[in-house]
Amino acid sequence: MKSHKTSIIFSLLFVVFLIATSSIDYINDDKSTYVADKLVEMGAKKPLHYISKPDSLEIKKGYELVTKGWTTHNGSKSKFISKHFVCTDCHNIVQEDPDLANPNATDRLSYAMDHKIPYLQGSTLYGIVNREHWYNGDYDKKYGDLVVPARDTLVNAIQLCAKVCSQGRYLEDWEATAMLHYLNSIGLTLADIDVSSQDLKGKDNAKNAAFLTSKYAKISPATFVDPIPRKERKMGKKGNPDNGKAIYELSCLHCHGREKSVARTKLDQTKITLKYLSKNLKNDSEYSMYQITRKGTYPHVGSKPYMPHYPLDRLSNEQLEDLVSYIKKGK
Amino acid sequence: MVHYKTKKLILCSILLLFCSVFSYSQDSTTTKKVYEHFRDTRIINLQSIESLSHGILELKISHRFGALSGGANELWGLDQATMRMAFEYGLTSRIMLGIGRSTNNKMFDGFIKANLLEQYENGTPISLSLFSSINVNGVPFDDSRTNFFSSRLSYVSQVILASKISDDLTIQLSPTVIHKNLVELEEDKNLSYALGIAGKYNLTKVLSLNAEYIYRLQNGVNTPSFEDNYNSLSVGLGIHTKGHFFELHLTNSTPMYESGYILETSDSWLDGKIHFGFNIVRDFKLTKPKK
Numbered sequence: 118m119k120s121h122k123t124s125i126i127f128s129l130l131f132v133v134f135l136i137a138t139s140s141i142d143y144i145n146d147d148k149s150t151y152v153a154d155k156l157v158e159m160g161a162k163k164p165l166h167y168i169s170k171p172d173s174l175e176i177k178k179g180y181e182l183v184t185k186g187w188t189t190h191n192g193s194k195s196k197f198i199s200k201h202f203v204c205t206d207c208h209n210i211v212q213e214d215p216d217l218a219n220p221n222a223t224d225r226l227s228y229a230m231d232h233k234i235p236y237l238q239g240s241t242l243y244g245i246v247n248r249e250h251w252y253n254g255d256y257d258k259k260y261g262d263l264v265v266p267a268r269d270t271l272v273n274a275i276q277l278c279a280k281v282c283s284q285g286r287y288l289e290d291w292e293a294t295a296m297l298h299y300l301n302s303i304g305l306t307l308a309d310i311d312v313s314s315q316d317l318k319g320k321d322n323a324k325n326a327a328f329l330t331s332k333y334a335k336i337s338p339a340t341f342v343d344p345i346p347r348k349e350r351k352m353g354k355k356g357n358p359d360n361g362k363a364i365y366e367l368s369c370l371h372c373h374g375r376e377k378s379v380a381r382t383k384l385d386q387t388k389i390t391l392k393y394l395s396k397n398l399k400n401d402s403e404y405s406m407y408q409i410t411r412k413g414t415y416p417h418v419g420s421k422p423y424m425p426h427y428p429l430d431r432l433s434n435e436q437l438e439d440l441v442s443y444i445k446k447g448k
Numbered sequence: 449m450v451h452y453k454t455k456k457l458i459l460c461s462i463l464l465l466f467c468s469v470f471s472y473s474q475d476s477t478t479t480k481k482v483y484e485h486f487r488d489t490r491i492i493n494l495q496s497i498e499s500l501s502h503g504i505l506e507l508k509i510s511h512r513f514g515a516l517s518g519g520a521n522e523l524w525g526l527d528q529a530t531m532r533m534a535f536e537y538g539l540t541s542r543i544m545l546g547i548g549r550s551t552n553n554k555m556f557d558g559f560i561k562a563n564l565l566e567q568y569e570n571g572t573p574i575s576l577s578l579f580s581s582i583n584v585n586g587v588p589f590d591d592s593r594t595n596f597f598s599s600r601l602s603y604v605s606q607v608i609l610a611s612k613i614s615d616d617l618t619i620q621l622s623p624t625v626i627h628k629n630l631v632e633l634e635e636d637k638n639l640s641y642a643l644g645i646a647g648k649y650n651l652t653k654v655l656s657l658n659a660e661y662i663y664r665l666q667n668g669v670n671t672p673s674f675e676d677n678y679n680s681l682s683v684g685l686g687i688h689t690k691g692h693f694f695e696l697h698l699t700n701s702t703p704m705y706e707s708g709y710i711l712e713t714s715d716s717w718l719d720g721k722i723h724f725g726f727n728i729v730r731d732f733k734l735t736k737p738k739k
Contacts, residue, residue, distance in 0.1 A: 187738060200503075200736045375483035378501060378736065381690055383484070387615035393653035420691060422733075 148308040152247055152329055155307065159322035159329075166246055166271040171298040179299025182292055183210065183242065190291060198292070199285025201422040206372060206379050207239035207282070210303060217244065217310060217333035222433040226360060229367050236367040238425045238432075240337035244305040246271065246297075247333060254339030255428065272297070284421040305333055340429040344401065344411040345437070352398060353442030356435075361443025364436060372424075381422065394444045406441055479571040485610045485618040487656055488729055489536060489544070489561070491646045492682040492697045493709040494622060494660045497575045497610035499563050500538030502737035508534040508548070512702045512725035515715065525723055532704040541737065550704050554586030557705045567612060579606040579622075583707045599630035604706035606644070616650035624662075626707050636673045641665040642710050648686070656686040658695065662710050673711070680713045695727040 157163055181188035186203040187195045204210075214220040215228045220240075229236040245251070251274035252264040263281060267274040272293055280287050288296065307313065310332035317325045353361075365386070371377070373384040384390055397404035403414055413426030432440075486496040489506070500506055510532040514525030522528065534548030534557075542563040549556050559581035567575040583602045589595040603626070610620040622644030631638055646660035662680040684697025700717050701709040702725075715721030 185738075186736065194738060197736055197738075200733060376481065385483075389616060389650050389653055 147314040148306065150307050151301075152305040152307060152310060152333070153301070156326055156329060159326045161326055164246070164271070166297050166300070168298055168301040171302040175295045175298035176302045178292075178295035179297070179302075182288075182296055183299060186285075188292075188295070195292070197285070198279050198288065199283035201285070202283040202379065204242065204278075204283075207237050207425060209234055209237060209241040210243055211241065212243050212309065213241045217305070218331065220334050220337065220430070222430060222436055225431075226363065226436060230360075230363045234367070235371045236364060237371065238427050240431075242300060243303050244309070244333065246300050246304045247335075248337065249335040251337075252277065252339075253336045254430075255341035256339055258341050271300075282425070284416050284423070309333075338428075338430040341426070342411060342429045342434075344405075344407045345434060347399065347401070350398070350407055351438050351441075353438055353445045356438035356440075356442030358439065358443040358446045360436060360439035361441065361446075364432070364440045365443055368432075369440075379422070380424065381420075388447055391444050391447050395441075395447075398441060398445075406444065407437065410437055410440075479568040482567040482569060482575070482612045485567070485575060485612050485620070486648050486658075487686050487688050488693050488695065488727070489546075490695075490727065491620070491648065491658050491660050492684045492695060492699060492727070493680065493701055493704060494620075494644045494646050494662065495559075495561060495579050495606060495608060495706075496646070497563070497577050497608050497620060499542060499544045499561055499577065500536055500731070502538045502541045503733060503735035504538045504731050505734050506536040506729055506731045508532075508536060508727060508729050510534075510704050510725065510727045512699065512704060512723050515721045515723055516698075517720040517722070530702055530704070537734075548705065549586075550708070552703045552705070552708055555703070555705045555708065556584040556586055558582050558584075559706075561608075567610075574609050574611045576610075577608040579608055580604070581706050583705050602626065602628040602707040604710070606706075618648045620644070620646045622646070622662075624706075624710060626711060628707060628711075632673055633671070636671045637667045640667055640711055644710075654688050656688070658682075658684045658686055658697070664711065676714065677711060678713050678716045680709050681717055691730060693727075693729040695729075697725055697727075698722050699725055 153164070153167055154169060157167065157169070178188045178190065182195075182198065183204040186197045186199060189195070211232075211234055213225055213228060213234060215224050226236055228234075248271075250268050251271060252260065252267045257264045260277070260281065263277055267277040275293065275296060276287050279285050310329070312329060312332060317328070320328070369384055372379040373382060375383050375385055384394075394404075394406060398406060401408050403409050403412070409424065410427045410432055414423045416423040484498075486498050488496065489498045489500060490496055490508075512530050514522055514528030516524045518525050518527070530551045532548055532550040532552075534546055536544055536546035538544050544561050545559070546561075547556070547558045559579065561577055561579045563575065563577045565572060565574065565576035567573060581604045583604065585600040585602075589599075604624065605626075606622045606624045608620065608622050610618060612618045624642040624644060626640045626642065628638055628640075642662050642664045644660060644662045646658070648659075649657045651657055660680070660682050664674065664677075664679055666674060678700060680699065680701040682697050682699035682701065684695050684699075687694040687696070700715045700721055700723065701713040702715070702723055703709045703712050715723070
């Protein structure tokens, strides 16, 4: 009798153990599920750029196109998309905002400093497939009607970027396909938005879809502003030079560093360079930090590479003053 | 006068001393590479340690004018101008090639420069490159004698050693060997030695002060060619703009090719034979490196 009871108890414990471990496995797999896949599963319309199971070979090609500007296709090296820029000169390929639903410059800079990632003008490509619009906000002020076909279609946005922003060429079909495979592979997962299957239980698909999409921003805000008028420039007073140093290292030197081949104008952290930058703060020339960060430069015949500007959402006025305070403080 | 053999010993010692840097173990993961020893691939005449980045094509136009002592009538030398035009290309990030042509002696020159060692902060203290050029004299031969094409040729080889002492100061040494297939006089030696010493100091982000002095080592007994020529001394101001680099200078050398400014500088600063000159450089990106 005693042994019969013992065997029943052990059997029950074994069953409980099986259920528990299978549940854990289910939860873990669920967390790595792409948000886009989950939405499609819930009945959402598939975006044009949606790829349910990105192919590993295409992902590799897409990754190389994004990070190097070329890849190997059919056994031979492809031509550079642009000889001036690659995507990662202006865009990260990792998460850059701690709160995906509320991207803002202040939190993004702290996140960049903690994770040592570049602090860039362009929004990250991580999760770009989850957005619903691109070249939104004030981008029509810079590109005019060119943004119209790019606003609602990711592939058109990529082509606009390749041809105009990167001063390169349009992608061939296979290149665009490879890029989409890669971008889908770095789409948001349930883990990124901190959602599990438990959070979705007991609700209908429409409510679950709304819940999921509320966890991240569908657009990347883009507010273009004019340079701070001369009379209103604080010239770095009350700015945070530590933040300024981080912006200089993670942002400016990302393109202007001496080891980089992106920008013709080379910068470093020597006294002579910082003195040169602080000399032009009061004027409105392209050598003034107040001017260049808000206006950038433009490509022209004989010099195609240019500097993209910072929208307010990518570099706040407070951060600009932090940058100025670092420059004025010197080495 | 220091004996010729002693001078050779000094030259070799300097080479050996700097070769000892190979004993430094380089951990590039923790130390930062030192960039921009000089603003251009030449200091004034002398080759600098700098090489062009992969895929960069550079157009270099150099002018040297007559002596300032020519006075207002000669517009202080501007009425007599010599010119060198050159193209230089970064074959890889460490190897560059160049071709040029000077109006002096209608000289064609071609060279290769290879960077072997790079300076790192808290690591290797110097950068080292090897330079080799061929100069081809284009002046028509004197038909009264038998001539050979090989007589037109001279060869220059240099070890370039540079160190960025601080953010603003760089010094460079260039032990040099020159071989001329055909020399002017029977007493002249085909093989010559020299030591180039140069430096750059950044005045501002845009302006730099450059200077170079090339000391010729006497090879054996005094020869007329050696005595009739002088060591080259040049002092200049570099102006670095976004797309161009300008180098304005004063020099006693008018030839702009290696065997010329090292061995054929016929003017002396002490005689007031100082020439104004400038170099203009513009680079073009032909391609990016496919890493």
